[in-house]
Amino acid sequence: MFALADVNSFYASCESVFRPDLQGRPVVVLSNNDGCVIARNAEAKLLNIPMGAPYFKIRAQFERDKVAVFSSNYALYADMSTRVMTILEAMAPAVEIYSIDEAFLNLQGVSNCQDLEAFGHEVRAKVRQWTGLTVGVGIGPTKTLAKLANYAAKKWSQTGGVVDLSLMARQRKLMTLVDVAEVWGVGRRIAKKLNNLGINKALQLADAPTALIRKHFSVVLERTARELRGEPCLEMEEFAPTKQQIICSRSFGDRVSQYELMREAICSHAVRAAEKLRAEHQYCRYVSAFVKTSPFAENESYYGNTAGTKIQIPTQDSRDIVAAATTCLDAIWQDGHRFQKCGVMLGDFYSQGVAQLGLFDDYPPRPGSERLMAVLDTINHSGKGQVWFAGQGTQKSWEMKRQMLSPAYTTRFSDLLRVKL
DNA sequence: TCTGGGGTCCTAGGACCC
């Protein structure tokens, strides 16, 4: 048996927890660069503020409706996430952290000691008491059914935020009510295709013949259908598998037309990517860079391009990765565009930095590379100062906008919440 | 003026091997 616990309106709730004065007011959180709405609390949802709405288009309405608006504060959300996950891990035999705000719980054996619905309520109470955040809990014999139960727990308030789908009759009853588009693994495209086949409700997908599903879709949807029938196809993945790729990219605060600024940005993303790579204890052999103009800009022709390069020896050295990324940039740079975004991607990972050299290769590994990088990371994590590459620049005029950023309440001493008595 | 960032998995098709 699985449970899915996820935090209601996670980002918006994190902001609200530290701002009791906002109680009852609509709260939204914007994407990076203050681009569009990515989280809304219940009050904001009541105002029909759509997910993904561009901020600049909806700003006037926000002012009229006294909506509290925040830039994304990932330092805060990541820390609050850790707190929630720690609580969940203490309550369940096994936990799979699925995203920043949700986790699957393996409930094997729990029903021997406790009613599962009561367990769900206990999880809610504890998370609320210890973090101020509210979770919804869905329970079912497969992950997909647990997800569906969670959806129901959030959609219908009379459930009290917990839905247990242990019983087949309850599963089927819920599935007659829920659109197939709400099922986990069914996105916009597949939903439309299913509708064309006359499959509109979740139950119809559950009952559809396997052959029909396989004829029109891939094995992925077949698994989804089986899971809806109560046949587990997906297991708990308690230990995060090693990453296959690392991407670091950002939109620019203002459009970039100057090569030097683009180079700084690419260089900075490459450095960040290399740090992530070392945190994964991996070495990479493929580096690529991309640039693009805004797809929304009218009267401007779109230009986007990407270039990749193979590195002879797997590396985790920032110097190699910066060099490779800037080489890629030079291959795709074009003057005369107003660029909106760029990024760096790493791939082809190895767990150690040794590879068989060709007979005539002369690319000896950099001596002392590991130790140098370790020193770099230690300094940059110490909180006492930063060292960086000259190529990253000092002004960073291209950096993203975060004009409504809240304090790092939980991760920076100077930002600690003050309570006046 | 202004529209996020970071991932995974699957499939089809081409290149290439014997």
Place this chain on the structure above:
DNA sequence: TCTGGGGTCCTAGGACCC
């Protein structure tokens, strides 16, 4: 007139997730 069978690896593109 007739031109095999079986396989791997890689990449691009499409779908999905949060």
